[in-house]
Amino acid sequence: MNKPAVILASGGLDSTTLLAIAKNEGWALHALTLDYGQSHRRELEAAERVARHFGAQHLTLRVELSRFGGSALTSEAIERPHHRSAEEIAAGGIPSTYVPARNTVFLSMALAWAEALGSHDLFIGVNAVDYSGYPDCRPEYIAAFEQLANLATREGVTSEHEQGRGIYTVHTPLMHLTKGEIIRKGLELSVDYSLTHSCYFPTSEGLPCGECDSCILRLKGFREAGLPDPLRYAK
Amino acid sequence: MNKPAVILASGGLDSTTLLAIAKNEGWALHALTLDYGQSHRRELEAAERVARHFGAQHLTLRVELSRFGGSALTSEAIERPHHRSAEEIAAGGIPSTYVPARNTVFLSMALAWAEALGSHDLFIGVNAVDYSGYPDCRPEYIAAFEQLANLATREGVTSEHEQGRGIYTVHTPLMHLTKGEIIRKGLELSVDYSLTHSCYFPTSEGLPCGECDSCILRLKGFREAGLPDPLRYAK
Numbered sequence: 001m002n003k004p005a006v007i008l009a010s011g012g013l014d015s016t017t018l019l020a021i022a023k024n025e026g027w028a029l030h031a032l033t034l035d036y037g038q039s040h041r042r043e044l045e046a047a048e049r050v051a052r053h054f055g056a057q058h059l060t061l062r063v064e065l066s067r068f069g070g071s072a073l074t075s076e077a078i079e080r081p082h083h084r085s086a087e088e089i090a091a092g093g094i095p096s097t098y099v100p101a102r103n104t105v106f107l108s109m110a111l112a113w114a115e116a117l118g119s120h121d122l123f124i125g126v127n128a129v130d131y132s133g134y135p136d137c138r139p140e141y142i143a144a145f146e147q148l149a150n151l152a153t154r155e156g157v158t159s160e161h162e163q164g165r166g167i168y169t170v171h172t173p174l175m176h177l178t179k180g181e182i183i184r185k186g187l188e189l190s191v192d193y194s195l196t197h198s199c200y201f202p203t204s205e206g207l208p209c210g211e212c213d214s215c216i217l218r219l220k221g222f223r224e225a226g227l228p229d230p231l232r233y234a235k
Numbered sequence: 236m237n238k239p240a241v242i243l244a245s246g247g248l249d250s251t252t253l254l255a256i257a258k259n260e261g262w263a264l265h266a267l268t269l270d271y272g273q274s275h276r277r278e279l280e281a282a283e284r285v286a287r288h289f290g291a292q293h294l295t296l297r298v299e300l301s302r303f304g305g306s307a308l309t310s311e312a313i314e315r316p317h318h319r320s321a322e323e324i325a326a327g328g329i330p331s332t333y334v335p336a337r338n339t340v341f342l343s344m345a346l347a348w349a350e351a352l353g354s355h356d357l358f359i360g361v362n363a364v365d366y367s368g369y370p371d372c373r374p375e376y377i378a379a380f381e382q383l384a385n386l387a388t389r390e391g392v393t394s395e396h397e398q399g400r401g402i403y404t405v406h407t408p409l410m411h412l413t414k415g416e417i418i419r420k421g422l423e424l425s426v427d428y429s430l431t432h433s434c435y436f437p438t439s440e441g442l443p444c445g446e447c448d449s450c451i452l453r454l455k456g457f458r459e460a461g462l463p464d465p466l467r468y469a470k
Contacts (some may be wrong), residue, residue: 064298107343116305
């Protein structure tokens with residue numbers, strides 16, 4: 001029987017590629033989507049569609065991060081970033097779309113499901129190449145979370161693991177890939193990117209805006225991969 | 236102006252004492268209660284009552300940990316522990332009331348609020364004396380969370396903190412106190428324990444059962460402190 005893994009799945013390009021990688025590696029997929037009050041609700045529909053496509057067991061859970069504010073993704077009071085190039089995004093530091101401590105909350109929820117399931121493997125589609133502005137996408141952050149997970153859980157108190165090592169693994173196969181490499185990897189694994197949604201601020205008809213940081217990076221990725229994006233954009 | 240701190244507040248004896256300690260230390264109190272589908276809903280009412288009593292800014296947020304199962308506190312499918320003595324509780328390892336990764340999720344949510352607020356101080360009422368069975372109540376676990384927090388957040392990417400140290404503090408003033416010492420400390424600070432709720436499995440009228448692990452430890456604490464518990468028990 002395939003070993004269970006919990007995969008954080010947003011319905012976006014990265015986490016959909018992540019599901020394809022985990023499936024290809026033979027894991028029994030448990031896809032976890034967190035509804036944190038993001039303004040781009042289309043993402044949740046895409047997550048459901050993608051999880052079904054991969055035959056994953058899927059849960060969408062609410063965590064009310066939007067009540068804390070602090071991000072342009074969850075609060076109308078914070079100004080959305082202007083249209084900027086991929087280079088400006090890479091150089092621009094932490095953007096206003098950063099959601100405070102989001103990946104920490106997401107990984108904690110994934111850990112809770114993993115512990116309840118008896119799984120020791122979490123997958124998260126973080127990337128340190130194209131979007132280096134997010135603190136919780138760095139390898140040292142992921143290593144610190146693994147360390148925490150090894151101490152946080154039932155098995156962390158048994159004697160053989162007293163050093164807090166070696167129980168949980170946080171898999172980050174996209175960490176060092178460019179967006180173009182992620183797309184090529186996904187296409188090798190027959191990912192259908194028309195199922196995915198990346199835009200932070202889609203139009204009322206659900207079309208991607210083509211101008212937010214997430215659209216700009218996605219479009220750059222398809223250009224790098226030498227392929228058209230199957231999505232239709234608002235502009 | 237008082238510096239802001241985020242205090243995890245369940246409405247129980249420990250976290251109510253924690254609020255009193257933080258208030259006494261001069262922090263501006265931001266009390267965070269997580270509704271994780273616990274079967275003891277009275278706890279949430281107590282949390283609201285206690286937060287109001289201390290003049291804290293208070294948020295109660297849902298996090299749907301109960302959908303993962305794995306604990307007698309959130310799932311009717313898992314048998315509740317039988318009535319046992321304080322000594323049996325201390326010796327009994329991880330009880331069925333353990334909720335997978337709960338404190339990791341709670342601290343992550345507290346961190347998210349702290350980051351949005353501009354606070355660097357979290358308070359959690361964990362204790363390594365009376366209830367050593369929970370992995371996520373140990374000092375080494377708390378140290379690992381601090382390390383994670385220092386890497387996870389906006390300020391964690393600025394150069395002066397690149398080692399992941401020194402930004403966030405997780406305050407655990409109850410860590411090494413017995414239940415009796417916690418109660419004496421609270422009474423010094425004029426805590427009204429009649430506001431609190433500790434029972435895991437209250438009766439339909441909301442009376443504490445007097446028999447669950449939480450009631451047993453609470454009653455032992457009042458005995459140690461040489462005082463009667465102001466609550467009326469079902470038995």
